[in-house]
Amino acid sequence: MTRIKCCGMTRVEDALLAAQLGADAIGVVMTAHSKRQVSLAQAKAIVDAMPPFVTTVALCMDDDAGFVQEVIDVVHPSLLQFHGTESDEWCKQFGHPYLKAIAMGEGAAALYQLRDHPHAAGLLLDGHGLGEPGGSGKSFDWSLMPRDLKQPLILAGGLTAANVAEAIRIAQPWAVDVSSGIESAPGIKDPIKLRDFIAAVRAAA
Numbered sequence: 001m002t003r004i005k006c007c008g009m010t011r012v013e014d015a016l017l018a019a020q021l022g023a024d025a026i027g028v029v030m031t032a033h034s035k036r037q038v039s040l041a042q043a044k045a046i047v048d049a050m051p052p053f054v055t056t057v058a059l060c061m062d063d064d065a066g067f068v069q070e071v072i073d074v075v076h077p078s079l080l081q082f083h084g085t086e087s088d089e090w091c092k093q094f095g096h097p098y099l100k101a102i103a104m105g106e107g108a109a110a111l112y113q114l115r116d117h118p119h120a121a122g123l124l125l126d127g128h129g130l131g132e133p134g135g136s137g138k139s140f141d142w143s144l145m146p147r148d149l150k151q152p153l154i155l156a157g158g159l160t161a162a163n164v165a166e167a168i169r170i171a172q173p174w175a176v177d178v179s180s181g182i183e184s185a186p187g188i189k190d191p192i193k194l195r196d197f198i199a200a201v202r203a204a205a
């Protein structure tokens with residue numbers, strides 16, 4: 001079964017609907033590098049509203065350590081997601097489980113980054129270029145998804161209900177992560193797109 005993370009939640013009702021429709025995880029974007037940024041209070045409200053067994057992920061990108069610690073202390077996410085140029089050493093300083101995003105915009109040349117994060121709970125391969133924010137709807141060559149890594153791999157970037165089955169067939173990820181493909185506007189989730197996306201992933205399994 002391919003797990004599903006729905007990212008970029010800005011409203012409690014969207015996150016609740018994702019959970020009800022069967023999402024395994026929801027994400028809130030804490031970094032100012034995003035048009036989906038939520039405040040600590042908004043993120044806490046979304047995380048607190050989640051039912052048991054839904055993983056909550058707080059996304060940071062080259063933010064300062066004090067801010068990341070505040071996110072942990074106030075929001076209490078199950079996982080952090082570091083989406084910038086953070087090193088393994090830097091990410092593990094918080095003693096909190098995390099995903100590390102790998103920018104796949106440069107294609108095969110980007111794969112060297114995969115060995116640099118041995119302490120990450122999982123690696124999230126996204127279609128944007130190094131140093132750029134995600135959530136842009138950019139995909140990458142799914143056949144580049146490695147098969148020989150011990151860490152769970154999460155496929156992200158430009159996924160939609162229309163292409164996710166093919167993406168899963170080619171990349172065989174542990175999980176898929178989607179943001180703009182389930183939106184009507186940045187941070188506003190579209191119930192039909194959300195439903196169709198989750199149904200497409202479940203049908204692919």
Ligand SMILES: O=C(O)c1ccccc1N[C@@H]1O[C@H](COP(=O)(O)O)[C@@H](O)[C@H]1O
Nearest residue numbers: 007034133134135137157158178179180
């Ligand atoms: O969503 C954002 O705004 C964002 C900002 C900065 C870094 C990462 C961000 N989002 C991540 O990118 C994936 C893929 O997004 P999309 O489906 O291509 O729109 C998203 O799920 C987040 O993990």
